[in-house]
Amino acid sequence: MPQQALVWFKRDLRIADHAPLALAAGADAAVALFVVEPEWLTSPECDAQHVAFMRGHVLALRAALAARGLPLLIRVGSVPTVLSELRRVFDFTHLYSHEETGPGWTYARDRAVGKWCRREGVVWHESPQNGVVRRLNDRSGWARRWQQRMDARQVVVPEQFRGISGLDLGTWPDDLVAQHGHADSRPLPAIGEVAAHACLQSFLDGRGARYRRDLSSPLTAEQGCSRLSAYLAFGSLSMRQVHQGTEAKITALKSLGTADARSMAYHLRGFAGRLRWHCHFMQKLESEPEIEFRNIARSYDGLREDAFDWQRFEAWKRGCTGYPMVDACMRSLNATGWLNFRMRAMLVSFAAYHLWLHWREPGLHLARQFLDFEPGIHWSQMQMQSGTTGINTFRMYSPSKQQLDHDPHGEFIRRWIPEYGTSAYPKPIVDEKTAIREAKNWLYGVRLTAGAKAEAAAVQKKHGSRKSGLPPSGKRRRATRHSDVPRQASLFADEGLS
Numbered sequence: 001m002p003q004q005a006l007v008w009f010k011r012d013l014r015i016a017d018h019a020p021l022a023l024a025a026g027a028d029a030a031v032a033l034f035v036v037e038p039e040w041l042t043s044p045e046c047d048a049q050h051v052a053f054m055r056g057h058v059l060a061l062r063a064a065l066a067a068r069g070l071p072l073l074i075r076v077g078s079v080p081t082v083l084s085e086l087r088r089v090f091d092f093t094h095l096y097s098h099e100e101t102g103p104g105w106t107y108a109r110d111r112a113v114g115k116w117c118r119r120e121g122v123v124w125h126e127s128p129q130n131g132v133v134r135r136l137n138d139r140s141g142w143a144r145r146w147q148q149r150m151d152a153r154q155v156v157v158p159e160q161f162r163g164i165s166g167l168d169l170g171t172w173p174d175d176l177v178a179q180h181g182h183a184d185s186r187p188l189p190a191i192g193e194v195a196a197h198a199c200l201q202s203f204l205d206g207r208g209a210r211y212r213r214d215l216s217s218p219l220t221a222e223q224g225c226s227r228l229s230a231y232l233a234f235g236s237l238s239m240r241q242v243h244q245g246t247e248a249k250i251t252a253l254k255s256l257g258t259a260d261a262r263s264m265a266y267h268l269r270g271f272a273g274r275l276r277w278h279c280h281f282m283q284k285l286e287s288e289p290e291i292e293f294r295n296i297a298r299s300y301d302g303l304r305e306d307a308f309d310w311q312r313f314e315a316w317k318r319g320c321t322g323y324p325m326v327d328a329c330m331r332s333l334n335a336t337g338w339l340n341f342r343m344r345a346m347l348v349s350f351a352a353y354h355l356w357l358h359w360r361e362p363g364l365h366l367a368r369q370f371l372d373f374e375p376g377i378h379w380s381q382m383q384m385q386s387g388t389t390g391i392n393t394f395r396m397y398s399p400s401k402q403q404l405d406h407d408p409h410g411e412f413i414r415r416w417i418p419e420y421g422t423s424a425y426p427k428p429i430v431d432e433k434t435a436i437r438e439a440k441n442w443l444y445g446v447r448l449t450a451g452a453k454a455e456a457a458a459v460q461k462k463h464g465s466r467k468s469g470l471p472p473s474g475k476r477r478r479a480t481r482h483s484d485v486p487r488q489a490s491l492f493a494d495e496g497l498s
């Protein structure tokens with residue numbers, strides 16, 4: 001029986017290293033599909049910047065696929081309905097897609113698609129997209145599996161497809177997008193697979209030379225971090241491409257043998273470790289989808305929920321808390337759609353401990369602000385930085401210490417808070433000492449109970465890393481000989497992985 005293939009694109013908007021495309025290339029006839037889902041447009045995490053970035057990627061992909069003879073259809077609606085309608089004009093026998101670790105609505109949608117495929121007799125083949133393992137029973141051996149997947153050869157996608165012509169291609173639904181309030185996006189980075197590779201290349205060719213040193217300050221991180229997260233979240237780069245590109249660069253640098261090359265290799269090794277973190281955190285949501293909505297450690301239920309102060313929340317969202325480092329970071333994020341890791345953690349720590357806000361609403365606000373919103377990383381990090389995982393130390397960032405360490409001359413603050421230092425800038429909305437003392441009392445009041453301790457052991461078993469995330473001590477000692485990397489051990493220690 002001839003095989004007729006439909007490739008369903010989601011957050012994997014590239015051609016290279018794309019297993020579903022390669023599978024469809026062997027079919028007797030093929031078509032590609034992107035569905036603009038109302039469930040996405042109406043979800044509380046969705047923002048105009050996501051829609052605009054997606055639109056750009058889909059249209060760029062459509063052009064690139066057309067050059068290979070594969071039409072990319074754009075449809076609007078819930079996926080099972082779209083599939084039923086499409087099947088009337090193209091009787092596909094196989095549906096090819098990547099696995100997705102998405103928010104609850106995508107999980108429900110995938111179950112509905114699975115049901116639809118079984119009913120219609122369509123074979124649905126899902127390929128892994130990164131290091132996340134589906135139906136994982138035990139975290140032991142996870143890091144080894146990640147390594148194997150990342151080291152495996154990239155999928156080669158043929159130059160030509162037996163694409164079906166004459167189908168209605170469909171257009172991006174700009175009117176519908178506008179109806180949902182997503183018409184005007186803030187400025188976006190360059191879009192598409194080519195731009196994503198250029199970003200990776202510029203990082204490996206120079207921007208990453210001082211990565212470990214640059215990543216913590218919002219002043220240096222803007223250039224010194226890779227800025228690949230949005231491309232990874234939309235799939236215009238695969239994690240394997242980033243991993244292999246980085247490893248190849250490290251090898252090349254080492255073979256040069258100069259002090260500069262060795263130093264850069266050391267910095268890129270720190271970056272390479274973070275790529276594993278990406279999948280490590282996503283694995284938590286994959287293994288326990290409910291953590292998008294409820295505490296990872298149930299012992300912490302009820303601690304903050306009823307105390308939610310909407311006025312404090314509004315001040316935090318707008319960058320008007322009276323804590324300049326917090327406000328500058330929030331305003332910068334709201335304007336640009338990106339912030340470095342440490343400052344993201346500080347924003348959440350401030351919401352969770354200083355303002356005593358439950359993580360869900362702050363998490364939704366940040367999800368809309370982060371162009372790179374990746375649910376598995378996001379919700380795991382929100383909980384980790386809010387102290388509700390049961391297994392992580394409570395990381396209470398002091399905004400003034402962060403300011404001292406990472407913006408000592410107030411450059412970043414003045415850039416984002418023009419009224420700083422005048423009477424127009426608000427007074428602190430909470431007293432830091434009191435807030436932190438109370439937060440500690442409440443949190444340790446739970447953590448030290450027998451129930452919380454028992455639960456922590458179970459959480460560690462299910463989600464905890466089997467590796468510390470720290471570089472081996474030998475490497476650490478050797479690396480500290482570089483004069484420009486004095487603080488790397490503490491960088492890893494206080495941002496640690498678990």
Ligand SMILES: Cc1cc2nc3c(=O)[nH]c(=O)nc-3n(C[C@H](O)[C@H](O)[C@H](O)COP(=O)(O)OP(=O)(O)OC[C@H]3O[C@@H](n4cnc5c(N)ncnc54)[C@H](O)[C@@H]3O)c2cc1C
Nearest residue numbers: 225226227228229274277278341344345372373374378381
């Ligand atoms: C509360 C909170 C929410 C976050 N939400 C997201 C999110 O929605 N999407 C997202 O991609 N990252 C998220 N992060 C992680 C991290 O802040 C971003 O990945 C990073 O800032 C993106 O910039 P970059 O690509 O230049 O990172 P780089 O420093 O260049 O790192 C390279 C890549 O490694 C991965 N990575 C780096 N740090 C982490 C980390 N701590 N945890 C997991 N993966 C990491 C990312 O894929 C990143 O693109 C969050 C962090 C916090 C504290």
